[in-house]
Amino acid sequence: MKIRIERGACVGNARCAAISNDLFPLDDDGYIATDGFEVAAGTEKLARNGAKSCPERIIVVVEDDGTTSWPPAARS
Numbered sequence: 007m008k009i010r011i012e013r014g015a016c017v018g019n020a021r022c023a024a025i026s027n028d029l030f031p032l033d034d035d036g037y038i039a040t041d042g043f044e045v046a047a048g049t050e051k052l053a054r055n056g057a058k059s060c061p062e063r064i065i066v067v068v069e070d071d072g073t074t075s076w077p078p079a080a081r082s
């Protein structure tokens with residue numbers, strides 16, 4: 007499972023970092039500081055919750071089979 011983040015669309019409200027500052031680090035201006043990451047075993051739930059916390063829906067959950075499970079109407 008992977009997380010992909012449309013970083014350029016981040017509005018910097020830090021909801022993701024409030025779920026996990028380790029998975030969703032912010033830069034000095036409060037915007038997301040990663041384009042995404044491979045989700046480590048045991049952190050899947052945190053990663054999914056972080057994705058769902060983003061009101062902009064720019065945190066995309068990509069499953070191992072390549073399908074997108076979040077956001078529901080994801081752009082490909």
Ligand code: SF4
Binds near residue numbers: 015064065
């Ligand atoms: S929740 Fe979304 S918009 Fe807010 S800081 Fe995180 S990635 Fe950016």
